[in-house]
Amino acid sequence: MSLIHIALTGTQAAQAGLNATSQNIANVATPGYTRQSPLFVSVQTAGGARSAAAGVAVPALIRFSDAYQSQQLWRAGSDLGQHASSQPYLTQLEQVMGDDTSSISDGLDGFLRALNAATVEPTSTPLRQQVLTAANALGQRFNALSEVLANQLTSIHQQRAATVEQVNALASDVAILNSRIAAAQAVGAQDSSLLDARDRKIDALADLVGLQVVDQPDGTRDVSMRSGQPLVIGAVPAKLAIQVNPNGSQTVNLAFARESFVVPSIGLGGQLGGLEDTEDAVIVPLRQDLADIAGHIATQVNGLLASGFDLNGAPGGALFAFNPGSTTGMLTLAPGVTATGLGFSSNATDPGNSDRLLALVDMGNQPVTVSSLGTVLLGDADTQLLGKLGTASQQNQAAQATAQTVRDQAEENWKSTSGVNSDEEAVNLVQYQQMYQANMKVISVANTLFDATLQMVG
Amino acid sequence: MRIASSQYTATMNSALQSTSEKVEHLTAQMANGLRLQRPSDDPLASVRLSRLARADAIVSQYRDNIAALKSRLQTNESYLGGMSNDMQQARDLLVWAADGANSPADLASMATSLKSLQDSLFYTCNSKDQEGRYLFSGTASATPTITYDPTAAPGARYTFTGNTATQDVVVGSGIRQAANVSLDEMATLLNQVEVAATTLASGVNVNTPAVHAVVAGALDAIDVAMNSVGSKIAGQGGAQNILSTLDANHANVDEADQQAAIDIGQLDYGDAATQLNSYTVALQATQKAYAKVSQLSLFNVL
Secondary structure, rough: OHHHHHHHHHHHHHHHHHHHHHHHHHHHOOOOOOOOEEEEEEEOOOOOOOOOOHHHHHHHHEOOOOOHHHHHHHHHHHHHHHHHHHHHHHHHHHHHHOOOOOHHHHHHHHHHHHHHHHHHOOOOOHHHHHHHHHHHHHHHHHHHHHHHHHHHHHHHHHHHHHHHHHHHHHHHHHHHHHHHHHHHOOOOOOOHHHHHHHHHHHHHHHOOOEEEEOOOOOOEEEEEOOOOOEEEOOOOOOOOEEEEOOOOOEEEEEEEEOOEEEEEOOOOOOHHHHHHHHHHHHHHHHHHHHHHHHHHHHHHHHHHHHOEEEOOOOOOOOEEEEOOOOOOOOOEEEOOOOOOOOEOOOOOOOOOOOOHHHHHHHHHHHHEEEEOOOOOOOOHHHHHHHHHHHHHEEEEEEEHHHHHHHHHHHHHHHHHHHHOHHHOOOHHHHHHHHHHHHHHHHHHHHHHHHHHHHHHOO | OOOOHHHHHHHHHHHHHHHHHHHHHHHHHHHOOOOOOOOHHHHHHHHHHHHEEEEEHHHHHHHHHHHHHHHHHHHHHHHHHHHHHHHHHHHHHHHHHHOOOHHHHHEEEEEEEEHHHHHHHHHHOOOOOOOOOOOOOOOOOOOOEEEEEOOOOOOOOEEEEEOOOOOOEEEEEEEEEEEEOOOOHHHHHHHHHHHHHHHOOOOOOOHHHHHHHHHHHHHHHHHHHHHHHHHHHHHHHHHHHHHHHHHHHHHHHHHHHHHHHHHEEEEEHHHHHHHHHHHHHHHHHHHHHHHHHHHHHHHHOO
């Protein structure tokens, strides 16, 4: 092989290096871009003992990527998505339930205070009226919180429906990229940008739902949920769909090819998992607890009043109406209830008697059975629910902070391998430039040698 | 470890983000002076605060009850005091009437005074509150305390138609105080006074043993009733003293609770200001470091 040809392969290799470097520099700020570098291989020939070689070849571009780091990135993304999607719901609930002036505790205090005040003059109409007002205010606290919970549930359902659509879109993107990558690899074409695009899609998918990703020999990647249901196999995406159950809850179904599965609601991971956690572990139990407390208050108060007698000696009427199914009117004043109709007396002929009233006053110290708390004192039930919610929110915030740290770390690790460092590229640029110039010099020397030979001949 | 150029930006962003979050939290704390912005900031402390609020609500209600009860007891006291005065006057009249030197005309005029005192006592016994409920009928507050039946035999025309049950007011945890007194003794007195007034008005000689016995009987009845009412007045006064003590106890408990709530829930401004300062310094340092690092590029010297 001649000097001039060896130098030519050198300039071509330097050109490839300059191209790769300029591509890296151009993409220094592109998210998810994986840096590349040419692979230089010296070419040997069988041209005899005095023939050094046949120059340099660039058989491939090296793509600096580490599959393990990508997996780590996606796992961290799922954890972050899970905790981040619950937190807004928890924070809103905390603010509503923790507000001093609109909490159930405050409403119950107000009601008990009004009853307490009525003991001073159990026959006084203004004091009895105050009991009605405070009872109405207490009911409104329950209704307001129950409405917030219902709204949160609606919003979770909407978010889940939107998330499922996003999962479907991303899964079909990954499937399309899979088929293009397989086609490119079959003909040995450059596919780094396709791989980057697919990794970014998978990363977006991991934020939505926990994933397992498996590389296949043909360059495709199979993506499945943590529980094993497939999302993408080769070039075929699965399709998720929401099914609304008779009780208003949602089930996620997965259709792949001709099979259809119910996606288990535990351990989903990602935003879907976070929504599931919030719905199942916080909102639905809290609604039940709220109904337990409201039902207890209505039953106790109405029962005591019904066993008593009003100012006119008639049996006491109900104070509260409890509608467990209603969102906006869970606990309201019973229709037709009047101040004089409250049965505070235990004796039809003694309107000044306050036996039933005194029993009502003690209600806060009586036990109530709340589904998620067991048996607690009525006056303390809301406080304990708030404590429970506060702890759940605190734990989620801590978990979110940890997930964020892990994700940051994973991103840093990924960038450490795949990210572009412009100083490094500057050095490469100089190096390839010098390589190019040196090879051109070799060609020039070869040319001089050739001219000298020609002159000798001529 | 190899560092990618974009890592500087990412680190800077996340440092800015986390410091801003902390500064925002501190600013919110400083704005409302509350250490806990949300229950999750310290769930245990928020449970304690909620319980202290519960205790505060009930103790202040006890104190309101005590204030209202005291005014009821004072009202009772002044009615009873008035009755005591009336009874004293009736007693003076009867003592005077028992004097043998009185003529039947004197006695008749005394009887007129006695009759008006009797009516006054009767009306006071049946005192009502602003809503028309009888004050001294026990818990039978819709029924007159004393009922007058003109058709009954003299000496049995007044009957006590209330009851002696108490209206209990809650003034502390498990502590109740009666807000009412029943005037069950007054019917006997009114009957005796009526008999005396009727007898004295009928032109009798006071020296007649039968008349004298009527006057003496009425005097005895007044003494018994005055004793009884007097002890009820004392009872009202004693109850007010006990309520004052109880109120002071509640005030102490309330103050201790409020202090505890302040200790748990209020922000330590000094501490917060120091923290704010250190975050600000950290933020400035990060910004300066980034400004320096971002100027470092090999391309600048090529």
